[in-house]
Amino acid sequence: GIQVEQSPPDLILQEGANSTLRCNFSDSVNNLQWFHQNPWGQLINLFYIPSGTKQNGRLSATTVATERYSLLYISSSQTTDSGVYFCAVDRSNTGKLIFGQGTTLQVKP
Amino acid sequence: DTEVTQTPKHLVMGMTNKKSLKCEQHMGHRAMYWYKQKAKKPPELMFVYSYEKLSINESVPSRFSPECPNSSLLNLHLHALQPEDSALYLCASSPDTGFDGYTFGSGTRLTVV
Secondary structure (H helix, E strand, O other): OOOEEEEOOEEEEEOOOOEEEEEEEOOOOOEEEEEEEOOOOOEEEEEEOOOEEEEEOOEEEEEEHHHOEEEEEEOOOOHHHOEEEEEEEEOOOOOOOEEOOOEEEEEEO | OOOEEEEOOEEEEOOOOEEEEEEEEOOOOOEEEEEEEOOOOOOEEEEEEEOOEEEEEOOOOOOEEEEEEEOOEEEEEEEOOOHHHOEEEEEEEEOOOOOOOOEEOOOEEEEEO
16 A cells, blocks of 8 residues: 655754655655644644645645655744644545654744 | 534443444535544544445444444444554544545544453
8 A cells, every 4th residue: 555654753843943844655646635633632634735835824835746745844833833743645535544654743932 | 613523522431331432514524534543653544434325444343333324423333342442533524535624523532441
């Protein structure tokens, strides 16, 4: 099956710093999403981005489908950005999202 | 209403008990999902319902039994669980499979004793 690899596994930032999270996938996909899981377990959908670039406030994402990777940019990080960031892909629009192992982000005040 | 509501939030059950998890959405979504998440691991898909029909079962043991009574409601019936089944159970919905708008509930934290 498709492999989804995220890097780095852990990241510690000072408030106000910028960061880039990466997601590599081993095969073509029809669906790629980024999620943030807060410390209480709630998963929030950040971006639906099978290709191209999107921005939402301090967050932006880029997927280069031909090279099988996606990047999530977080600018001017805040303590509320802490949590786990997951990339998830679906090869054929079946609804079967395959999640990467996640990047655990800690933003210190 | 843009939420997926899961009840209960916490559940402790014995290995001989029968219990059910409930998930509800009123966004008109036609795809609904159950995921299982162990501590410090990513969510793993269990079941997909598309237009109220079971479309994917990821070889889940029969002690987990899903049910979709209508387009807004998804249940997960539990019986004879094992301690290793303790996990966070997440429900999600989307307008259809493979589209944007994937929304997760806050989960049921299940402990099997």
